[in-house]
Amino acid sequence: MTHQQDNPNHEDDKDPDRSAAPNQENGKDADIVHLDVARAGRQPQNPADRSEQDNEDSPASADGPVLEGAVVRVDQPGPTAADWRTALEAKARSRQPIVPLWLRSRSEAVETVKWVGLHYLHVAGYQVCRVPLYGGRLTARAPRGLLRLIGGSLKWTFDLEGEPVRLAAVQKADPEAYLKLSRQRDRRVRLRALVSAAALVTLLIVAIMVAKQPTAMQWMALAVAIVTLGILGKPADRPLINRAVVPSTVEKLTSDIVVRSLTVLGIAGINQAIAKNPKDAIRFVAPITRDGPGWRADIDLPYGVTVADVMDKRDRMASALRRPLGCIWPEGDSTIHEGRLILWVGDKDLSKTVIKSPLLKASSHDVFKGIPFGCDPRGRAIVVPLIEQNILIGSQPGQGKTASVRVLASGAALDPSAELWIHELKGTGDLDPHEQNCHRYVSGIEDEAIGYAADSLALLRKEVMRRAAALKALPPDLCPDKKVTRQIADKRSLGLHPLVAIFDECQNLFAHAEYGDKAGDDAEFIIKLGRALGVILVLATQRPDKDSLPTGISANVTIRFCLRVAGQLENDMILGTSAYKNGIRATVFQPKMDAGTGYLLGATPMPKVVRTAYLDTPATQRIADRAHALRASTGALSGHALGETPEQNAPTFDLLADVLAVVPPSEAKVWNEAIVDRLAELRPDVYGAWARLEGGAKTAQLTTALKPYGIKTMQVWGTPEGGGKGANRIGITRDDIVTAVTQRDRGRAS
CATH class of the missing domain: 3.40.50.300 (P-loop containing nucleotide triphosphate hydrolases)
Incomplete structure (x- = not known):
């Protein structure tokens, strides 16, 4: 419609993407535009597929300049041939590691194995130390277990669990049902009585055999009997073995909890995205998993929201997650993008x-x-x-x-x-x-x-x-x-x-x-x-x-x-x-x-x-x-x-000032080795060691000393001070020294 207003001379019958119709209510003519057709009009098409009608309507040809007011089609009509590879490459950047992260680091793997070993060593030691306590509990519960065993055997042998059903048949005065139940009960009792008798005889034979064994074997058999009867006599609300490690009561981190914590931070970008698209505003790029002593969630924040926005409100997030502040550690992964949040929620307060x-x-x-x-x-x-x-x-x-x-x-x-x-x-x-x-x-x-x-x-x-x-x-x-x-x-x-x-x-x-x-x-x-x-x-x-x-x-x-x-x-x-x-x-x-x-x-x-x-x-x-x-x-x-006397520092000196002292304004450029020799004459206690160096070491010494001041060496033409043939050697420009001193003094003054 905007295009129609900008081009009053436009002819409707030449544009297949628009159809004109009078608007009777407003008394004005208006265009009725189909949205899908209009969107398609913004998409570039293959020049081979364009119709002659499009070419006639277009203010400029495909190869010509774009005239003012022309429709510029910018959206692709569909995926191109390269899109599938681009999407695959994007997924490849987020590949999950084959080897767990804790196994990639030798020190971290050793720490993990060490922790697991110490954990189960603690559990084993804890339980071994309490063996006498568990033995006492089993002995105390053995009589109750014996009574339960006898009662259960009698109940099973004489089919006492079916007694309420037979009584119900009697109360209903249903003789046919009662007779069926009685015959079924008789068959069960005969079979179960034989099984029980066989079991009893077996136990008697075992008892006689154990009585003839050495004392150690008898004690072992007695222990097995006590353990068995003690387990049978265990109260339902009192476990036999104590827990060596009390399980954490920390709430498991879920996507709903994470989204809830992000929505209460008061970040406008998050709230607006959730209002428009509650399901996909906050995207989890990987399942929430255990990571060390805590939970890890990898999250893509809504467009325009950065990890820094979330970190500013870490205390609010801790309140939303109902955890101490020392358990909440959001961090970013800028190698992917600035909106990738890695939220780690620990079981224990780091502080x-x-x-x-x-x-x-x-x-x-x-x-x-x-x-x-x-x-x-x-x-x-x-x-x-x-x-x-x-x-x-x-x-x-x-x-x-x-x-x-x-x-x-x-x-x-x-x-x-x-x-x-x-x-x-x-x-x-x-x-x-x-x-x-x-x-x-x-x-x-x-x-x-x-x-x-x-x-x-x-x-x-x-x-x-x-x-x-x-x-x-x-x-x-x-x-x-x-x-x-x-x-x-x-x-x-x-x-x-x-x-x-x-x-x-x-x-x-x-x-x-x-x-x-x-x-x-x-x-x-x-x-x-x-x-x-x-x-x-x-x-x-x-x-x-x-x-x-x-x-x-x-x-x-x-x-x-x-x-x-x-x-x-x-x-x-x-x-x-x-x-x-x-x-x-x-x-x-x-x-x-x-x-x-x-x-x-x-x-x-x-x-x-x-x-x-x-x-x-x-x-x-x-x-x-x-x-x-x-x-x-x-x-x-x-x-x-x-206990030696502390080494005293040599008298303080200013290298740049000393260089200016030994290089007069008449010498624009001087070799490094010549400057070092002059410095050694000026301050033997400071520069004497430099002058004793040989060859390129003497030149390199001054180059290294001047480097922090931003002074660069170069090839300088000169002649030896005692006379001789001229040559190009490493040296400096006196103006560079003057400039460095001026800038340094100006910086100190400011």
């Missing part, structure tokens, strides 16, 4: 679950295999990789941040090849048990402790540069990927073993007026370059803002663990930009109740809610003592652990 760390009983540990960190809501063990990683932990005070650090420190301490540096900048001594295992250790909030931690970062920066040169010098057969491996770490003489540096309450360092800026630059340098060199930073903070946690640090860490935080800004500072928008929200955790529970990113393929293993001070002390004995036996103790 009331205590996770025991396997480190409590471990005699040693290998940090190259990661550190057992805790469990997800489904009870699956979570291992945090340490090698080639840097870790950032953040939360509000009292939410389990330091306890999380304890787990990582304990795992690193149990590996004698790992060098441990701990800086506890709160001053409460939470990490004191591991002091005996540390190469460097400090605990305090005073300026001396902060300065010690700043010195550690400066020393780590030097260590990173030393390791870069050492790793570069290794032969390709020993280090083909130019990364620290277990084989290289075990060669202690190379000095390329894992070095784990922990900074708890690092905001006290980075926000310090005197040490903060330099410490931030050093930490960013280490994070960017130290991963492949075996230097790992673990930073923990309770104040994640731009002043306390420089953005260069928070943007480059690879693993993030965020316990409860107050708002979106703190959430994204720890978990990364747009984490809150994507539904990864540590604000959903409850104060104190969810202490030790947080979002873990980077350690697993998808973000996970993880509850960390709990190590109190006595448990940490036991692990630390075991680690100390292990390190002492292998000769791995060093530095602070041996």
Whole structure:
């Protein structure tokens, strides 16, 4: 009809899709349009099938331009030849795994088998311990069982169960029926009496034979008789055997319950979809199944509704499901689409679950295999990789941040090849048990402790540069990927073993007026370059803002663990930009109740809610003592652990300023090796080791040192300073140094 109004000169008899008829009620002419025909008119047709009439009516030919007002047909009239394959490919993306998920992971399979074994071992032990109790019950019930056996035998032998029927025939004065019943009863009694007599004689013979057997056999026969009679004498309301495991009373999760919980969330997109199509608005892409200690439902939310919308209202969903908040864990699967919801409803409240760390009983540990960190809501063990990683932990005070650090420190301490540096900048001594295992250790909030931690970062920066040169010098057969491996770490003489540096309450360092800026630059340098060199930073903070946690640090860490935080800004500072928008929200955790529970990113393929293993001070002390004995036996103790004087950091220096000092404005481009020699003359205590390097190692040393500042090297034409033939070698442009200094100073000022 709209087309008719836009084209007043249109002729009805030329359009087979419309028929005109007068509207007598309104007194106006109007088109009566058949909806199916109109829809078909919007669908493109095969040019070979178009009629001449269509071509005449169309303002433009199939190959010509589309004129204004022309009918553009956009909907396909039916499935095309490729649609079946597209549909098959879409289904293939949702194929159910042949091998169950818990069997794909060796550690998870071991945990599952271990749990099943311990479960049935507990059941067996529980019942074995109660054998005397069950024997007493059977003995007490045996007389009643004997009476029931005798009474039942007599009732069966003399057909007493038919007595009421025969009495009814007598009361009705029906002699014919009574005689039939009496004859039937006589036949039954004769047969049953013979069977009963035979059974009685058999029992007497068995009793006589048992009486002639040894005493043990007699006791065994008596036990069998008591058990049999005790079972016959069991009251209907009192079971013989107690339950070793009380079954859960949790309501089974069904589709109706899930839909009910989603409809009460107050999400407009869900309510509108259900109002239009109650049956298919919420689609279950797989059956609801048991998944660990809980139920799992895979759901496609209505169009336009995201998983983040549901996660915002987790507390309402818990109310609708009548479960504690710690049992409800919705999460998304963005690999499929943003509306795929995986709802997991646990049997037990995660906040009331205590996770025991396997480190409590471990005699040693290998940090190259990661550190057992805790469990997800489904009870699956979570291992945090340490090698080639840097870790950032953040939360509000009292939410389990330091306890999380304890787990990582304990795992690193149990590996004698790992060098441990701990800086506890709160001053409460939470990490004191591991002091005996540390190469460097400090605990305090005073300026001396902060300065010690700043010195550690400066020393780590030097260590990173030393390791870069050492790793570069290794032969390709020993280090083909130019990364620290277990084989290289075990060669202690190379000095390329894992070095784990922990900074708890690092905001006290980075926000310090005197040490903060330099410490931030050093930490960013280490994070960017130290991963492949075996230097790992673990930073923990309770104040994640731009002043306390420089953005260069928070943007480059690879693993993030965020316990409860107050708002979106703190959430994204720890978990990364747009984490809150994507539904990864540590604000959903409850104060104190969810202490030790947080979002873990980077350690697993998808973000996970993880509850960390709990190590109190006595448990940490036991692990630390075991680690100390292990390190002492292998000769791995060093530095602070041996009572040595702490290594002092060299005087602070500014590399960029030093380069500008040795490269005058008249030299636009200079070779790296020339700059290193000049730097060594300027500060021998700082750059002397660089100048002693040979060949390409000297050039690579300066390239590596300038990389964090965004300065790139290039081919530079020059001549040796002592004179000689000119050549192209790796060098830098002085203007790049000036630009980097200007941008850095401007950033610090802002």
